[in-house]
Amino acid sequence: MIEVVIDSIRISLISQHRIVMLRDVDGDRQLPIWIGPCEAESITLELQDTQMARPLTHDLLKNVIETLGGKISHILISELREQVFYARLYIDVNGKLLDIDCRPSDAIALAVRAKVPVFIEEEVMEEIGIMPEPDISGATFHDEDEDLPPARGRGKDKEDIPALGAFEDFLGTLNLDDLGDLDDEP
Numbered sequence: 001m002i003e004v005v006i007d008s009i010r011i012s013l014i015s016q017h018r019i020v021m022l023r024d025v026d027g028d029r030q031l032p033i034w035i036g037p038c039e040a041e042s043i044t045l046e047l048q049d050t051q052m053a054r055p056l057t058h059d060l061l062k063n064v065i066e067t068l069g070g071k072i073s074h075i076l077i078s079e080l081r082e083q084v085f086y087a088r089l090y091i092d093v094n095g096k097l098l099d100i101d102c103r104p105s106d107a108i109a110l111a112v113r114a115k116v117p118v119f120i121e122e123e124v125m126e127e128i129g130i131m132p133e134p135d136i137s138g139a140t141f142h143d144e145d146e147d148l149p150p151a152r153g154r155g156k157d158k159e160d161i162p163a164l165g166a167f168e169d170f171l172g173t174l175n176l177d178d179l180g181d182l183d184d185e186p
Contacts, residue, residue, distance in 0.1 A: 001076065001119040004031065006047065006108070009040050020108060022077070022120065029129040031077070031120055033085055039105035046112045058109040069093055072114035075107040080124050 007023035007030055018040035022031045035043075042058050055063060065072060073090040080086070087107040089100040111118050120129075 002026075002029075002122055002125050004077075004118050004120055006043070006112070006118075009044055009047075020105070022108075022118065024125070024129075028131055029125060030132055031125055031129050033077070033104050033108075035105035035108075039103075039109055042109045043105075043112055046109070058106065058113055061106075062110055062113045065091055070098070072110055072116050073097060074117045074119060075102075075111045077104050077107075077118070077120040077124055079121065080127060085124075 003025045004022040005025055007021040010019045010021060011017070012019060018035050018037055019032050020035050020040065020043065022033065023029070042056055045052065045056070046058075052059070062072065070091040070093045073092045075090065076088045078086050078088050085104045087102050087104040089102045089107050089110060091098045091100065108118060
């Protein structure tokens with residue numbers, strides 16, 4: 001088993017689906033898991049330590065487990081079958097470890113509330129784990145006294161910037177009268 005932490009929760013710009021990125025605590029490998037918006041919000045609220053007036057579903061489940069004498073021990077992302085992740089929720093009740101099937105998103109939401117470890121089976125990480133993309137932003141820190149190149153377009157004549165000239169040419173072809181009278185809108 002590999003212990004992981006939540007690296008981030010992202011939103012796919014294409015599909016608007018939420019993705020929780022789990023990162024190996026001993027390395028850089030990550031495991032992306034698509035989750036629903038409600039579960040993503042539940043995890044995010046807990047990670048940000050946001051206090052709600054009333055318990056959310058995952059708060060309720062944690063409270064029920066604890067009221068009945070149980071304690072969440074850990075969770076395990078146990079397998080990937082037909083592109084569906086499976087997880088196990090482990091609850092300690094009077095020294096007996098109960099193993100309960102659940103969705104990874106619910107297991108993660110409970111784990112962050114109970115502040116317990118999250119594990120992934122090695123086979124799952126080997127099959128679908130990824131290495132993060134290197135930072136290609138090229139961002140570096142500079143001393144204020146250092147000579148920095150001017151920001152694009154600043155300190156230059158318009159003629160020196162071909163893209164700007166092409167844009168100005170395009171704007172020159174527009175006829176604002178073709179846009180219609182906005183007062184005629186229903």
